[in-house]
Amino acid sequence: MTDTPLPTVLVVAVALIDVDGRVLIAKRPQGKSLAGLWEFPGGKVEPGERPEAALIRELREELGIEVSESCLAPFVFASHAYDSFHLLMPLYLCRRWDGVVAAREHDALAWVKPDKLSAYPMPPADEPLVAWLRDLL
Ligand code: CDP
Numbered sequence: 001m002t003d004t005p006l007p008t009v010l011v012v013a014v015a016l017i018d019v020d021g022r023v024l025i026a027k028r029p030q031g032k033s034l035a036g037l038w039e040f041p042g043g044k045v046e047p048g049e050r051p052e053a054a055l056i057r058e059l060r061e062e063l064g065i066e067v068s069e070s071c072l073a074p075f076v077f078a079s080h081a082y083d084s085f086h087l088l089m090p091l092y093l094c095r096r097w098d099g100v101v102a103a104r105e106h107d108a109l110a111w112v113k114p115d116k117l118s119a120y121p122m123p124p125a126d127e128p129l130v131a132w133l134r135d136l137l
Contacts, residue, residue, distance in 0.1 A: 027109070
């Protein structure tokens, strides 16, 4: 908690869930903030952009897959104060996509059972989402 006003940054993220109930996480690349930590894929919503359109764009850019908006369901929000901004991050669920996921912008990808996600170090904003997913899946 802080008394200093912080700008709010909206980031959209997704839990891609495969037929075996595993979730995709991606390792943030060197050179970016929080490098080496495992995150749910996604990224910043640009000014004027619809959040779902931003997520579809990020999944195309980062993973090379096509997702239809009708397949995306917002599930839970992360809300976390970093030093210089407050992150608000809806986590969408997605079970259907076209294409094969590839690490175009991340250092690595991993398909992980929800009860094993806590073994992967994550950004502090992402960590609380793991318990929600474990309860859901
Ligand atoms: O990809 P883009 O540059 O649009 O955004 P980003 O660098 O992935 O996200 C902006 C900031 O949100 C990061 O610097 C992280 O601090 C935070 N973030 C996070 O905590 N958890 C994520 N899954 C994604 C971003």
